[in-house]
Amino acid sequence: MAEAGEKETHDQFEKRFSTLVIHGFVSLSTSLGIQSGLFDALIKLKDEERTVKEIADTAGLKERYVKEWLGVMVAADIVDINPETEKYSLPPHRITFFQSGSSDSNLAVTLTDLTMYGAVYKKLLDCLKKDGPQGLSYSEYTDFHTVMSNHSSIWVLQHLVQDFIPSMPQIEERMKSGIRILDLGCGRGLASLAFAESYPNSTVVGLDISQEAINYGKERAKEKGLTNVEFIREDAACIPDDWNNTIDYIYTFNVIHDLAHADKVLLALNRILKPDGVFSMIDIDCKTKHSENASNEYCSMLYTMSLFHCLAISLFFEGSVGLGTCWGREKATEFLKDAGFQVDSITKPVGSSQAHYMCTKILK
Structure with a gap:
């Protein structure tokens, strides 16, 4: 975004608009992860690295869909991946944002409104x-x-x-x-x-x-x-x-x-x-x-x-x-x-x- 008093350029708006569009799509997938129980599964498995199958089995969901969802989360830097083992984890400092009842979880609750809208x-x-x-x-x-x-x-x-x-x-x-x-x-x-x-x-x-x-x-x-x-x-x-x-x-x-x-x-x-x-x-x-x-x-x-x-x-x-x-x-x-x-x-x-x-x- 342009500094205060400056006129925004085409390139600046393109970058800002691109980020907005990307975040819109990521928000949909994040909401899906909340409502499907995928974040609950990651929390249940703690912050240890897990395979796609372990995460899918814990959530009671189809492995192939879970793999695709994890692709979104890794690309968006919400879920971490170990490049050597191709295993996934949800770092401790992010857990409270997806943990039901925590003071940080209001944001996650708001995301789930998207399906209603x-x-x-x-x-x-x-x-x-x-x-x-x-x-x-x-x-x-x-x-x-x-x-x-x-x-x-x-x-x-x-x-x-x-x-x-x-x-x-x-x-x-x-x-x-x-x-x-x-x-x-x-x-x-x-x-x-x-x-x-x-x-x-x-x-x-x-x-x-x-x-x-x-x-x-x-x-x-x-x-x-x-x-x-x-x-x-x-x-x-x-x-x-x-x-x-x-x-x-x-x-x-x-x-x-x-x-x-x-x-x-x-x-x-x-x-x-x-x-x-x-x-x-x-x-x-x-x-x-x-x-x-x-x-x-x-x-x-x-x-x-x-x-x-x-x-x-x-x-x-x-x-x-x-x-x-x-x-x-x-x-x-x-x-x-x-x-x-x-x-x-x-x-x-x-x-x-x-x-x-x-x-x-x-x-x-």
């Missing part, structure tokens, strides 16, 4: 056409809630009650004493269950529009013997009036930017939050203007996720505000204020690249 590629092409569909239904995304749960699980399990809630001592003490907590867009209920287990004096409500996700949360709560959590299927924009001023703490994680009627949902959340309540909106951290996200590779990934998922599912609904993943701090703050919230602080939670908008009601 690929499945809707042709339908998204139709959405782009002026006379095409407005958006895509949640039902178009196979195993959506498993994917979303994989994204949030590491942070929720390692940081939610260990670091995040303690960063707000005023609400943590109330949780310990016993309050009513709402986990909006709870998905499969991982955060709801964590709240219920850690704060047994509090009552937790997990709310989501997906019956499949709600059923999953109910089953996990039953398995854990938790009686202070309930899961409810409900459109967040249609929360009944008898909830008004009944919730002490509202928590959302990467939910609001997906919502077709985010403006109405935020108004509903303001309505049900007690006057002294707190609303934690954790969402993508970026700027609203494209120009302020220029040359930011991380944002280029986020915009792609939005194009293939977040924006498309939002625009499926009539009257959608169409926020998209990268609605940014400026627009997020505007929406929150319009809904009657005061943004007391915007911080980055420990272990996360997201933004935490800690909000309270503007009292009239």
